[in-house]
Amino acid sequence: MTGYLFVVPPLVGHINPAVGVAAELAARGHPTAWAGLPELLGPLAGPEAVVFPCGVPEFGPGGTAQRPPELRGPAALKFLWEDFLIPLAEAMAPGVEAAVEQFRPDVLVVDQQAVAGALVAERFGLPWATSATTSAEFTGALDGMPLVDAWISDLLTDLRKRIGDPERTGDPRFSPHLTLAFTTPELTGPIADPAGPIRCVGPAVAARRTGPAFPWQWLDPDRATVLVTLGTANTDTGAAFLTACREALRARSGRLQAVIVDPGEVLGAPAPDPDILVLPSVPQLELLERAAAVICHAGHNTVCEALWHGVPLVVAPIRDDQPVVAGQVVAAGAGVRVRFGRTSAVRLGQALDAVLDDPAHRAAARRVGASFRAAGGAARAADHLEALSDRRVP
Template sequence: MSRFLFVVLPLAGHINAPLAVGEALLDAGHEVAWCGPESYLRPLVGPHATVYPTGSRFYPEQDRYGPEALRHVWDSYLVPLAQFTLPAVERAVTGFQPDVLVADQHAFAGALVAHRNGVRWATLVPSALELTRSPGDAPDVEAFVRAHLARLREKAGLPTGDDVDVLFSPYLVIALTTAALTGSAALPDTCVLVGPALGRGPAYQDFPWDWFDPDRQHVLITVGTLADSVAREFFATAVRALDGLGDRLQAVLVAPADAVPQPPDHILIASRVPMLRMMPHLHAVVSHGGMGTVGEALANGVPLVIAPIRYDQPTVADQVSRAGAGVRVPFVGLTAEQLRAAVTAVLDDPAYRAGARRVGDSFAAAGGAAAAATHLEQLALKGTVSR
């Protein structure tokens, strides 16, 4: 059996997939360890799992959009986090001696330490941010990213001229999507498409399942966990959009309890939901376009309305639209009338659900967490890196 070390980011959209892949490896009899903030990981991996703590850095809230949002998250979070966690990842590699290190694509310290120590490593790609972004799309952003990566290589003590691409492992890149969404986009030579890696997800036993009326359609509205600073107006727009539709649908809006004062009876405000368990009961999802939510919805054949905010979300929205699995609407300036029209379109036109099912079928065929685990097992069999 082999030893796998996962270096992860403490963000909801980045943790569910590695948890599912790690569980598949454990089920196959391998050893799995984790490197990240212990306060975040321990409730997720359990009391007996091996965790190499990195300490924590807070994710900065922001109200930026487009390339400026990308620059901000690199400057204020991703690069400082990589520098901060380099020593901890080094201790994890020394202590655990993994056969393969599995690094979130934006947990740069994992790739840097693996490369420096001659450990085979795999890139786990939970988003479309780098995977389908071509240098020609935004050359200034590409230059900005590459300059940061060069400085990180220097910070990690790599020799001058060592230009290893920490975004894409030369051994294995596992992307949690399929060609049904990426289309003809050029991908790295080492890239495999396995579709979403879905685990069980948190149960959240306090969710009021008896609130669902089986005679009405059900809609989930969520903009993820990192958009609180810009989401309040969107929440109000969503409630206005669905007001008056209580005879045909119920909606669950994932938002703070005080986000929508006195919502109508057919709209439930919940600060957290058992999303994976809920998906089979849904008829549509309104989302910001995070790959985690999109993957979970499409895996269940649920069409989407996507209001992308930033990062890879516009790309994901366009992919879903091209696949015929949903509708893209604007986030900034979205009106209640626009959102109502989009929601009723995906509910009433069976073509959208058919499109979602086609993508979901491609996910099932790709294999998800089990396929990712198999690729990692094969990489582990190749042994250490020759230097």
């Protein structure tokens, strides 16, 4: 049997895809373990998971960087690298090293944003695979921005000198051995191999270990259901947008009902409402089975889970990879894009009407979803990882 160590950042959206892959490997008899934040991994990976704790910088509650909500574009990218990814790698490196020494894995599976795993694997001479929970970085997101690309490369070179093997030169975001992309070209368009082979396996959609209770009896079978969510990392930016969503949805209550996810309670204490249900969290996968449309921030996981279920989207990207993913949704014909910071209830309503009333959007969503299912998900990812462990890696 082969031992696999999963190295993940303290981000739910980056852990969830890996959970399905780890479960598949464990079902095949392979020992698996995790390096990351135990408080987050425990509920997601399950109580039986072997977790080696990794440090995180003093980001604040939940181990996430407190990014100023007004940051967009280059300023947001600068913050992501200088104030989150690089400090996170330095904080995680000792824990990843301890996990390698104690668990003695044969292969590391390293999230793109947990580059400490790649650098430690290099130093120990272990094969490693990249877990790419977003496709933005290998679909030309930095094309035409050579200075930005060079700046990131310089940051990673300096980081390698501190925690990796200074003699190596590869990009730790992309394994030379294997990159698992949790998407397909039907959504992303053409994909270029940045370092080594990329295998598109589609989303690793698996039942969540834990899920919040949900009042299923509230749903009206005679009306279409719309899910509104901005993910788990945007509670500081969404008040105006969620308010506009609520207004647009209330104007369509004769034919629609909506579930709005509001973890920060920016809409205030929810009152009983037959048309709009506001909750801090929802069982998203189960709810998507009943949804007619999704309004979201174009987070990669939410987009892929919606398309997996054949649900079209209204996407309002905020920052990071979200504009790239939103562009993929529109190019695939599976949704409509609106501006996050300058969208009124009228514009949101028009976008939602287009998604619901034009059957081409749902047809495109189903086409992409079919490609996801055909790609194999967690089982296909496990196949590729098993094949990697069978090869001799220099």
